[in-house]
Amino acid sequence: MKNAKIIQDLEKLGIKGNYHLSYNPSYEELYQAEVSSENQGFEKAELTESGAVSVQTGIFTGRSPKDRYIVQDDITKDTIFWDGKVNLPTTPEIFESCKELVLTQLSDAKKIYVVDTFCGTNEDTRLKVRFIVEVAWQAHFVTNMFIRPSHYDLENYGEPDFTVINGSKTTNPNWEEQDLNSENFVMFNLTEKLQIIGGTWYGGEMKKGMFAMMNYYLPLKGMASMHCSANVGEEGDVALFFGLSGTGKTTLSADPKRYLIGDDEHGWDNNGVFNYEGGCYAKVIDLSAEKEPDIFRAIKRDALLENVVVNDGIADYADGSITENTRVSYPIYHINKIVLPSKAGHASKIVYLSADAFGVLPPVSILDENQAQYHFLCGYTSKLAGTERGITEPEPSFSPAFGEAFLTLHPTMYSKTLIGKMKEHGAKAYLVNTGWNGTGKRISLKDTRAIIDAIIDGSIESAEKTTIPVMNLEIPTSLPSVSEGILDPRNTYSDVAEWEEKAKDLAAKYIKNFEQYCGNDEAKKLIASGPQLQEQTI
Numbered sequence: 001m002k003n004a005k006i007i008q009d010l011e012k013l014g015i016k017g018n019y020h021l022s023y024n025p026s027y028e029e030l031y032q033a034e035v036s037s038e039n040q041g042f043e044k045a046e047l048t049e050s051g052a053v054s055v056q057t058g059i060f061t062g063r064s065p066k067d068r069y070i071v072q073d074d075i076t077k078d079t080i081f082w083d084g085k086v087n088l089p090t091t092p093e094i095f096e097s098c099k100e101l102v103l104t105q106l107s108d109a110k111k112i113y114v115v116d117t118f119c120g121t122n123e124d125t126r127l128k129v130r131f132i133v134e135v136a137w138q139a140h141f142v143t144n145m146f147i148r149p150s151h152y153d154l155e156n157y158g159e160p161d162f163t164v165i166n167g168s169k170t171t172n173p174n175w176e177e178q179d180l181n182s183e184n185f186v187m188f189n190l191t192e193k194l195q196i197i198g199g200t201w202y203g204g205e206m207k208k209g210m211f212a213m214m215n216y217y218l219p220l221k222g223m224a225s226m227h228c229s230a231n232v233g234e235e236g237d238v239a240l241f242f243g244l245s246g247t248g249k250t251t252l253s254a255d256p257k258r259y260l261i262g263d264d265e266h267g268w269d270n271n272g273v274f275n276y277e278g279g280c281y282a283k284v285i286d287l288s289a290e291k292e293p294d295i296f297r298a299i300k301r302d303a304l305l306e307n308v309v310v311n312d313g314i315a316d317y318a319d320g321s322i323t324e325n326t327r328v329s330y331p332i333y334h335i336n337k338i339v340l341p342s343k344a345g346h347a348s349k350i351v352y353l354s355a356d357a358f359g360v361l362p363p364v365s366i367l368d369e370n371q372a373q374y375h376f377l378c379g380y381t382s383k384l385a386g387t388e389r390g391i392t393e394p395e396p397s398f399s400p401a402f403g404e405a406f407l408t409l410h411p412t413m414y415s416k417t418l419i420g421k422m423k424e425h426g427a428k429a430y431l432v433n434t435g436w437n438g439t440g441k442r443i444s445l446k447d448t449r450a451i452i453d454a455i456i457d458g459s460i461e462s463a464e465k466t467t468i469p470v471m472n473l474e475i476p477t478s479l480p481s482v483s484e485g486i487l488d489p490r491n492t493y494s495d496v497a498e499w500e501e502k503a504k505d506l507a508a509k510y511i512k513n514f515e516q517y518c519g520n521d522e523a524k525k526l527i528a529s530g531p532q533l534q535e536q537t538i
């Protein structure tokens with residue numbers, strides 16, 4: 001019955017042919033299909049000793065922002081933030097031509113997986129997202145990452161709100177005359193409620209694609225939509241960890257003392273904080289059972305490793321030769337302490353994670369209300385040049401809302417909604433540097449975890465404080481279980497002048513970046529809360 005209806009739905013979309021349909025397959029069925037000897041190329045998966053299977057995603061081992069387009073039409077022309085960088089416009093005609101390619105690809109498939117999921121924990125705001133894929137491990141990935149409907153939910157699923165058609169095996173031969181970036185494409189059509197993918201196999205495009213859609217629909221309803229992880233304590237106290245890729249959202253939210261809500265994408269409505277996802281997508285580069293026990297233990301049967309080097313069935317997390325962005329996806333219940341459904345009350349602690357490769361930012365700063373807004377709009381972190389360790393040529397990156405790549409509306413929509421919620425619920429904000437200091441080494445995970453503990457148990461508030469000049473940030477001078485002498489970054493340099501020079505450099509970058517918001521009086525007032533160059537304060 002259900003299968004006949006799904007086949008009809010696919011036909012309406014334009015997928016015809018003689019395929020075998022697998023609707024919301026079990027993990028067991030997925031596993032059998034993934035390791036089947038009939039698989040070719042990147043379809044192949046291999047079993048590892050932990051019980052997790054391992055796959056390769058080909059040339060794309062990360063997202064491909066330059067190939068990501070949104071159809072500009074009546075619905076989107078005045079709502080999407082067309083910044084010329086993140087949300088690239090395309091036409092309905094080009095979308096149709098790429099859709100045709102994806103439909104043709106899937107019409108030739110021997111097997112099609114249709115996976116009906118939810119994106120968003122709450123019934124009133126969740127999207128019913130249908131994935132249509134031909135590769136078993138892609139069906140596995142979305143089963144891990146999205147919310148798995150119960151049998152009852154599936155019986156009553158109705159029509160999906162959004163459909164993702166993944167044609168990763170096809171590419172677009174007409175990209176040049178269509179003035180596109182390449183033969184690969186990730187395209188969204190909000191009128192047709194469709195995402196289509198061609199050329200890239202990276203799972204993150206499906207996960208972060210739907211995040212971008214939630215970032216469109218929810219703020220328009222007055223909710224905060226956030227690129228952050230979240231956990232909750234025994235007392236119901238909720239903490240959020242914002243940050244760009246690699247800053248520690250996933251790592252720091254897996255805390256054995258607390259219950260995980262989610263590791264990457266959340267909303268905040270009148271009832272509290274809720275997850276969009278049903279799984280986690282953790283980096284596994286240099287993963288060890290000692291440093292990250294919860295994530296290490298989550299890698300077992302049903303987890304899916306991406307781009308990890310595997311020797312004789314043994315995953316080598318230290319080997320970054322395929323990419324530094326090695327990943328594992330797993331259903332959220334692989335973490336021992338979780339709340340289900342993935343939601344809790346209002347947040348009281350807001351942590352902004354920044355991995356500062358310049359070694360300027362203190363390991364922790366206490367932000368006031370205006371600073372909370374200023375630093376949210378800045379979203380500073382730094383990307384390391386290449387994959388080299390150390391701090392040779394760090395590249396500063398200012399990413400509003402700590403998630404520019406996924407913002408579909410103007411950045412101020414996200415700061416307005418978040419700051420509104422923070423004020424309403426008296427949440428306090430902190431800026432935590434999980435990156436480097438004057439020693440040239442990354443601040444240890446142990447110290448960062450102790451800092452997070454002090455934020456969560458409130459002991460940071462009673463610590464003695466001092467102000468860091470130039471950066472204009474208030475810091476505690478000591479905290480329980482945090483290494484002596486690291487809290488004031490100036491003490492980690494043999495010569496304070498060296499810190500000061502770097503700080504002035506970074507401050508200038510903050511100031512320049514903030515100019516884009518200064519058209520508005522309210523934002524202009526925030527300048528005083530940011531870094532200050534001496535010349536300006538005289």
Ligand SMILES: Nc1ncnc2c1ncn2[C@@H]1O[C@H](COP(=O)(O)OP(=O)(O)O)[C@@H](O)[C@H]1O
Pocket residue numbers: 243244245246247248249250251252263282283284285292434435442443444445446448
């Ligand atoms: N002080 C630190 N705080 C957080 N993460 C750290 C720290 N030092 C090293 N790391 C490493 O940095 C990476 C953070 O990645 P992850 O938690 O996946 O970030 P995100 O989820 O924000 O993309 C992990 O590999 C972690 O082991």
Ligand SMILES: C=C(OP(=O)(O)O)C(=O)O
Pocket residue numbers: 062063204208244245246250264281
């Ligand atoms: C999956 C991603 O998220 P993050 O690195 O923040 O975990 C991504 O940005 O592609």
Ligand SMILES: [Mn+2]
Pocket residue numbers: 249250251263264281282283
């Ligand atoms: Mn993460």
